[in-house]
Amino acid sequence: MHAPVLAAVAGWALALGTTAACADAAASPDNAARGAALVANRNQGLCVLCHAVPGVAAPLHGSLAPDLAGVGARLSTAQLRERLTAPERFNPDSLMPSYRRSEGLTRVAAQRQGQPLFSEAQLDDVVAYLATLR
Numbered sequence: 001m002h003a004p005v006l007a008a009v010a011g012w013a014l015a016l017g018t019t020a021a022c023a024d025a026a027a028s029p030d031n032a033a034r035g036a037a038l039v040a041n042r043n044q045g046l047c048v049l050c051h052a053v054p055g056v057a058a059p060l061h062g063s064l065a066p067d068l069a070g071v072g073a074r075l076s077t078a079q080l081r082e083r084l085t086a087p088e089r090f091n092p093d094s095l096m097p098s099y100r101r102s103e104g105l106t107r108v109a110a111q112r113q114g115q116p117l118f119s120e121a122q123l124d125d126v127v128a129y130l131a132t133l134r
């Protein structure tokens, strides 16, 4: 995605803020499909840097973090979302980045300043996908 598009998406996400619908009821197979693509994407989500993910070829994923197989059965959608937005609540020294935080970070590339890794809509999509991993 080009920087102006990313900036527009991030601006939109920030405008929605934390009042964005958590969208359990609205989660559809489309959400989950988009979430699956984000999780496997090695330029944006980069979850596979650390996690094994069902359906992603083994040589391509890391082993620093728990295998995400079955995570949808272990955690509720609210818990999954919190893992993505505030991983430090579960482990203050977590290696996992917050996919929502955009402040208090250091050494952020100029074109990414002030932008979260995921928009609220992308968080919804990734949570919808993780919830299918049972």
Ligand code: HEC
Pocket (backbone or CB within 6 Å): 039, 045, 046, 047, 048, 049, 050, 051, 064, 065, 066, 067, 071, 074, 080, 083, 084, 087, 090, 091, 093, 094, 095, 096, 097, 099, 126, 130
């Ligand atoms: C830099 C490494 C790293 C990246 C990138 C990363 N994680 Fe994590 N994640 C971890 C670690 C380590 C844990 C284990 C708990 C802890 O120490 O924070 C974890 C825990 C989790 C958990 C809880 C798992 C459980 O069984 O309790 C979920 C869900 C999760 N990550 C999802 C994701 C998703 C989805 C992405 C991509 C959008 C992602 N993570 C990206 C390192 C990472």
